[in-house]
Amino acid sequence: MQIEIDPASDVPIYQQLRDRVVEGIANGELGAGDALASVRQLAVEFGINVATVGKGYDMLRQEGLVRTNRRSGSVVARGPHDGAPENMDVYLHEGGPWYGRLRTLLAEAVAQGVPDHRITASVASILSAFAASRSAQPNPAARSAARPKEDR
Amino acid sequence: MTVFALLFPLVMLTLVAAVMLAMPRLVPRTVPLGVRIPSARVAEPVVADAVRRYRVLTVFAWASAVVLCLILVWFAPALSVLVATLVFVALQVTAYITSRTAIQRAKRDEDWYAGATVRLAANLQPTHVRPPAGWFAAALVLLLATAAIGVALYPTLPATLVTHWGADGRPDELAEKSVWVVFGPLVIAAAVALGLFALSFTLRISPVRATPAETPQRNRARAAALRGLSSALLGQLGLVIALEFAWISLSGWLLPGSSSAMLTGTIVPVVLIVVALAVFILRFRRAVRPEDDSKGDADAPDDDRYWKAGLIYVNPDDPSFLVQKRFGVGWTLNFGHPLGIVIAVVLLAIIVGLLGYGILTGTHQGAHS
Numbered sequence: 001m002q003i004e005i006d007p008a009s010d011v012p013i014y015q016q017l018r019d020r021v022v023e024g025i026a027n028g029e030l031g032a033g034d035a036l037a038s039v040r041q042l043a044v045e046f047g048i049n050v051a052t053v054g055k056g057y058d059m060l061r062q063e064g065l066v067r068t069n070r071r072s073g074s075v076v077a078r079g080p081h082d083g084a085p086e087n088m089d090v091y092l093h094e095g096g097p098w099y100g101r102l103r104t105l106l107a108e109a110v111a112q113g114v115p116d117h118r119i120t121a122s123v124a125s126i127l128s129a130f131a132a133s134r135s136a137q138p139n140p141a142a143r144s145a146a147r148p149k150e151d152r
Numbered sequence: 153m154t155v156f157a158l159l160f161p162l163v164m165l166t167l168v169a170a171v172m173l174a175m176p177r178l179v180p181r182t183v184p185l186g187v188r189i190p191s192a193r194v195a196e197p198v199v200a201d202a203v204r205r206y207r208v209l210t211v212f213a214w215a216s217a218v219v220l221c222l223i224l225v226w227f228a229p230a231l232s233v234l235v236a237t238l239v240f241v242a243l244q245v246t247a248y249i250t251s252r253t254a255i256q257r258a259k260r261d262e263d264w265y266a267g268a269t270v271r272l273a274a275n276l277q278p279t280h281v282r283p284p285a286g287w288f289a290a291a292l293v294l295l296l297a298t299a300a301i302g303v304a305l306y307p308t309l310p311a312t313l314v315t316h317w318g319a320d321g322r323p324d325e326l327a328e329k330s331v332w333v334v335f336g337p338l339v340i341a342a343a344v345a346l347g348l349f350a351l352s353f354t355l356r357i358s359p360v361r362a363t364p365a366e367t368p369q370r371n372r373a374r375a376a377a378l379r380g381l382s383s384a385l386l387g388q389l390g391l392v393i394a395l396e397f398a399w400i401s402l403s404g405w406l407l408p409g410s411s412s413a414m415l416t417g418t419i420v421p422v423v424l425i426v427v428a429l430a431v432f433i434l435r436f437r438r439a440v441r442p443e444d445d446s447k448g449d450a451d452a453p454d455d456d457r458y459w460k461a462g463l464i465y466v467n468p469d470d471p472s473f474l475v476q477k478r479f480g481v482g483w484t485l486n487f488g489h490p491l492g493i494v495i496a497v498v499l500l501a502i503i504v505g506l507l508g509y510g511i512l513t514g515t516h517q518g519a520h521s
Contacts, residue, residue, distance in 0.1 A: 002368035004271040007453060021276070030276070037278045044359045044472040045274035073278065 001029045005046065013048060017056035025065060025079050028134030032082060036066065036074040080134060156415070158225055160422070161233040162218060165240060167426060169214035171433065172244060176203045178437060178481055180363050182452065185252035186462035186478040189259060190268040190451040191365035198258045202251045209247030213240050234511070245463070248479065252462055271450040273362035275372060281355045281379045284348075284387020291345040291387075291394035295338050298398040302334055305405050309334065314404060317414065334401075341397035345390035352386045355379045358474045358483050364450040370440075377439030381432050382482065388428045396421045436481060458488075 003020040005013055024030040036042075039057055043050040057074060060066035064085075067077040090096040109119050176184060181194045185202055193199070221236035228235075258264070313333055316325035327333045360375035362368070396417060403413035458467040459478050468488035473495070477484045485492040 001276045002273055002362055002371060003276050004273045004364055004450060006270070007272055008270060024276070035278050036276055037274075040471070041279060041357070042274060042276070044357060045361060046272050047359070047361060047467075047470050047472065047475075048272065049469070050471050 005048075013052050014055035014059065017053065018059045021056075021060055022063075022065065025076060026130045028080070028130075028137040030076050030079070031137070032076050032079040034076045035072070036076065038073055080130075156418070158221070158232075160418075161237070162221060164422075165214065165217055165221075165236070167429075169210060169240075172210050173207055174433070174437075175479060176206070178433070178440070179479060180366070180440075182363060182365055183478065185248065185255060186459060187252050187255040187259060188452060188454050188456050189255065190264055191448045192268075193259075193264050196258065198254055202254045205254070206247055206251035209251065210244060213243030213247055216240070216243055248463075249461055256456070265451075265454050269450045270453045271364040272453065273364040273371065273450075275362060275368070275375070279356055279375070279379070281352070281383055283352045284383050284390070287384070287387025287391045288345060288349045291391045292342065294391070294394050294398050295342050295345075298401055299335060299338050302338070302401065302405065306334060309405060310408075314408065323409070337397045337401055341394045344393050348386045348390040348393075352383045354474070355383055357472070358476075359472050360476060361452075364452055365448050374440050377436055378481070381436055385428060385432050389425065392421050392424045392428070395424070433481070
């Protein structure tokens with residue numbers, strides 16, 4: 001999976017890196033168990049600071065989306081098929097951090113006068129695009145078998 | 153000076169010139185003559201004109217070096233090849249630098265990068281490089297088999313053996329028979345093959361940076377081709393070196409003084425290396441053949457300022473000590489990285505040492521002939 005980063009953006013590079021990986025997991029381009037490049041390798045491929053990539057990977061580890069061990073390196077730890085998260089409250093409970101961010105995001109559109117049904121249509125279209133992309137991916141077993149060949 | 157000793161460098165010079173002529177088609181279209189341009193500008197006439205000019209000047213550099221070599225061979229045969237090579241390099245660098253300025257000027261004056269969408273791209277998956285284990289194993293088997301023959305022949309070998317031949321193919325150095333004199337070349341060849349095998353592991357940390365204007369598939373294909381072919385080439389080089397040392401040892405034991413064995417030992421490895429390089433370039437070219445399937449929605453950042461004269465990379469903020477060549481296939485050093493500087497100094501010392509040794513022994517031989 002190729003990811004792109006905007007070096008001129010106000011969003012910090014480690015945040016962009018984290019965001020692209022999360023999107024990759026949501027749309028199925030990255031599946032649970034898929035290996036990620038090491039921090040150093042990815043920094044060298046981008047030509048950016050090693051610490052910046054390390055910070056992005058740290059965020060993903062804290063969110064439980066990536067795990068790193070000494071032998072197999074960093075791998076994707078979970079995905080949409082792995083059932084509901086233990087900390088469902090973070091996402092769905094009023095006052096949870098994700099809930100708060102979603103609330104602000106919706107408020108931005110509402111404050112500008114975007115009609116409610118258009119907002120819900122956008123949300124539905126994004127979710128169905130993720131689902132469509134996921135079902136277009138080869139099944140996880142076939143993909144992990146094909147991967148070492150394509151990039152040797 | 154034999155005809156062969158003159159013909160050989162001229163053939164090599166011609167091959168190098170041919171590769172330099174093909175180079176504009178081996179590098180990404182967004183870096184013509186080492187100038188980074190947005191993908192929307194790859195079809196600008198000024199780019200095509202500069203590449204044409206570069207090609208004409210390259211042919212001129214080649215022709216000048218050949219003519220100079222043929223003239224010098226009558227006056228200073230020992231220096232003719234060295235001088236011709238230096239003249240070719242100087243003219244070739246001049247061809248590159250003067251041709252690319254036209255693109256640089258147009259890019260600056262017309263502000264090509266204004267409004268370009270700039271992105272950094274990379275593959276998130278880890279890099280796998282297959283080490284050239286098969287080639288390396290073949291080299292070791294060959295050397296071991298030769299050593300076994302050497303053990304069998306050892307008692308029958310004469311008390312003094314030739315250890316060095318002059319440029320004219322005649323022995324100019326002898327040594328008394330010993331285990332080192334008989335088996336030393338095989339040990340050296342094994343060490344060199346092992347060194348090349350070890351070098352293939354640096355391919356894992358050698359970046360092949362993705363071009364955001366290209367599709368992920370093409371970026372992946374370029375990286376895989378460059379790493380895979382480079383790894384194989386290191387293995388093939390190790391096998392050719394093993395072959396050469398095995399041949400020198402065997403012919404020295406079995407056909408001492410045979411000039412046809414000497415000639416075979418000189419021509420065959422060169423032909424094999426040229427074939428390996430040709431296969432490398434053709435296969436790489438096939439893997440990165442330009443097609444109009446570029447996404448074109450984003451461009452790599454303008455990094456021209458890190459490339460001094462479009463040749464030398466100096467960027468202290470780059471985490472890699474190796475970077476892809478700006479105008480070439482393979483990697484070069486980052487002179488802004490501490491490790492890059494250390495390696496550059498060591499390599500320079502080796503080159504200066506070898507050149508100095510070559511000039512000293514070359515003039516020494518010239519005085520005798």
